[in-house]
Amino acid sequence: MNESRGARTMVDGTGHGLNGSIGREVGTGTTVGGSTGYRFDRLEPDRPPTHPGHIVTVPDHRALDPGDRNFVVAVRLRTVYHFGNIVQKGQATSAGGNFKLQIPSGRVECLFRGSRGSRAVFAKSRINDGRWHSVECERSSEGVTLRIDGRVESRAYGWVGTIDNSYPLTIGGKIDCDQRSVGCDYYAGDIDRIDLGVR
Secondary structure, eight states: OOOOTTOOEEOOTTSSOOOEEEOTTSEEEEEETTEEEEEEOOOOTTOSSOOGGGOEEEOOOGGGSOBTSOEEEEEEEEOSOOOOEEEEESOTTOTTOEEEEEOGGGOOEEEEEETTEEEEEEOSSOOOSSSOEEEEEEEOSSEEEEEETTEEEEEEESOOOOBOOSOOEEESSOSSOOSSSSOOOBOOEEEEEEEEEEO
16 A cells, blocks of 8 residues: 555555555555555544545455455554444445454454354454554454454454455445445544455
């Protein structure tokens, strides 16, 4: 996520070509504390209208779905706010399940929902202190583990099954929302890096 100001394509740093589309309201080329990333301005939660330009989308691809594999979602971010979906693929009612990282009350929550149920883990402490933090959420056959800045914050045991949906990956909020019956849960803050895939 090192694109220059005004960029509208997020380039996949792995070289696999899974590039994303950057919404017009996303600020690229933002540098804070020596790190360059994307800035998502604060929007009033669940207040119409929708802001589709506030999110980044990556088209559906098998590599972005956990399937039945061990899978990790890792994010480096900073924020002073306490609301919003950071990254997700699928939503609560999506066929095929979903996963997401969000930050209610400034505490990271990670959720994986699959064919055999769901598991969610919650951070013990808030990270909306304006500093850069590394967040990693891992889904395995044993359950879901949340790590922040390299230390284990929380675990939930149990296998959730297969996760494979047709939704794009979204960064900064939901794609299927109307701010009335379904809130868009727009994230506010900076994101420096997102890595996800099989482990």
